[in-house]
Amino acid sequence: MFDSLVERPADAIIALMEMAKADASPKKIDLGVGVYKTDDGATPIMRAVKQAEGLYLTEEQTKSYVSTIGNADFRKHMVDLIFGVDYPALTEGRIASAQSTGGSGALRIGAELIKSSGKEPIVWVPTPTWANHTPLIGSVGLEIKSYPYYNRETLGVDYVDMLDHLKANAKPGDVIVLHGCCHNPTGADLNSAQWDRVAEFMRDQELVPFIDLAYFGLGDGLTKDTYGLRKVGETCPEVILAASCSKNFGLYKERVGLVAAITTSPDQARLVQGQFGALQRRLTSMPPDHGAAVVARILGDAALRQVWLEELTEMRGRIKDLRKDLSNALRVQGAEAMAAAIIDQNGMFSTLPLSVAQVHVLRAEHSVYMTNSGRINIAGANSHNIPALAEAILAVL
Numbered sequence: 107m108f109d110s111l112v113e114r115p116a117d118a119i120i121a122l123m124e125m126a127k128a129d130a131s132p133k134k135i136d137l138g139v140g141v142y143k144t145d146d147g148a149t150p151i152m153r154a155v156k157q158a159e160g161l162y163l164t165e166e167q168t169k170s171y172v173s174t175i176g177n178a179d180f181r182k183h184m185v186d187l188i189f190g191v192d193y194p195a196l197t198e199g200r201i202a203s204a205q206s207t208g209g210s211g212a213l214r215i216g217a218e219l220i221k222s223s224g225k226e227p228i229v230w231v232p233t234p235t236w237a238n239h240t241p242l243i244g245s246v247g248l249e250i251k252s253y254p255y256y257n258r259e260t261l262g263v264d265y266v267d268m269l270d271h272l273k274a275n276a277k278p279g280d281v282i283v284l285h286g287c288c289h290n291p292t293g294a295d296l297n298s299a300q301w302d303r304v305a306e307f308m309r310d311q312e313l314v315p316f317i318d319l320a321y322f323g324l325g326d327g328l329t330k331d332t333y334g335l336r337k338v339g340e341t342c343p344e345v346i347l348a349a350s351c352s353k354n355f356g357l358y359k360e361r362v363g364l365v366a367a368i369t370t371s372p373d374q375a376r377l378v379q380g381q382f383g384a385l386q387r388r389l390t391s392m393p394p395d396h397g398a399a400v401v402a403r404i405l406g407d408a409a410l411r412q413v414w415l416e417e418l419t420e421m422r423g424r425i426k427d428l429r430k431d432l433s434n435a436l437r438v439q440g441a442e443a444m445a446a447a448i449i450d451q452n453g454m455f456s457t458l459p460l461s462v463a464q465v466h467v468l469r470a471e472h473s474v475y476m477t478n479s480g481r482i483n484i485a486g487a488n489s490h491n492i493p494a495l496a497e498a499i500l501a502v503l
């Protein structure tokens with residue numbers, strides 16, 4: 107059987123991670139994989155997580171199975187956190203949710219739900235998008251197409267082209283994947299007025315928004331980062347959400363996420379909830395509990411929640427400060443547009459206007475690691491390496 111298998115190419119970001127790990131240069135700057143780092147280059151366990159884990163260790167009574175839709179307290183706290191307790195679809199009982207195995211698991215269950223409808227919509231993803239969107243969503247057998255999103259000339263969102271393209275090409279019932287905030291890989295987000303317009307557009311064209319909310323809390327704050335999601339949820343009858351706790355709780359390896367759907371009625375919500383459970387059952391039976399229990403412990407305890415909010419604010423502030431510092435260091439003739447874009451963009455990533463050849467020179471001659479597309483993880487920069495990083499980027503321009 108195995109002799110018929112073909113070699114699969116290594117995942118580009120994992121390969122980049124390995125390459126950076128193997129580089130022993132003391133001047134190495136690793137801006138590859140999307141994890142938050144401190145000024146010392148560490149990815150520590152968040153204080154609230156450590157405290158909650160300590161408490162949970164003594165409180166936990168059993169390792170017995172939980173549920174195909176995961177931890178109930180986690181689901182409740184997450185839905186309240188993301189939408190707000192007064193959100194109409196929530197108070198009206200129109201939101202279904204399930205804990206998932208990270209944001210990736212949420213995307214997968216969301217895709218399975220779409221496939222289960224039997225309607226065979228096309229799923230539209232932005233250009234560019236997170237490299238795993240197409241494999242994760244496409245592997246359930248859905249057709250994927252792209253819509254223009256990021257303009258490499260203006261270094262901003264190609265908002266008009268995006269809507270024109272979807273108007274001309276998407277048909278009613280098609281699903282549109284949108285990054286809720288902190289677009290990966292560009293950091294270029296829709297502003298509130300654009301979200302308002304996109305929400306109306308989706309409603310009028312009868313499109314279904316599928317919001318990927320992997321970085322909420324790390325852009326402009328929890329309320330602003332969820333604005334787009336809440337807006338489309340107030341405007342369009344049906345919305346799918348894939349949220350992750352990997353970044354904002356630093357729980358990457360624990361694999362914690364939430365898949366949710368805004369539906370038109372409590373009956374529909376019950377039906378979708380049942381689908382979530384059944385879909386998860388046939389994929390991995392149940393999501394892992396530890397990370398979800400920790401998130402539930404934090405969000406359900408006023409003191410721990412405050413500790414988490416403070417640390418999230420620190421992380422967000424640090425990313426913004428790094429953006430300012432890198433932008434200032436790049437503010438020289440010929441790099442002004444890049445410097446300005448780094449400030450305007452949001453969250454952990456920016457895509458620099460560099461060619462693949464320039465990215466390779468950065469790697470070979472300066473030990474600066476970023477993806478071939480020029481995506482950098484801003485949190486990989488720090489107060490020690492920003493001058494050298496800016497110098498290297500300017501040298502290859």
Ligand SMILES: Cc1ncc(COP(=O)(O)O)c(C=O)c1O
Nearest residue numbers: 208209210236290318320350352
């Ligand atoms: C845009 C986007 N969506 C989803 C995910 C999935 O996150 P998780 O690690 O929680 O599966 C990521 C992770 O990098 C991401 O960047």
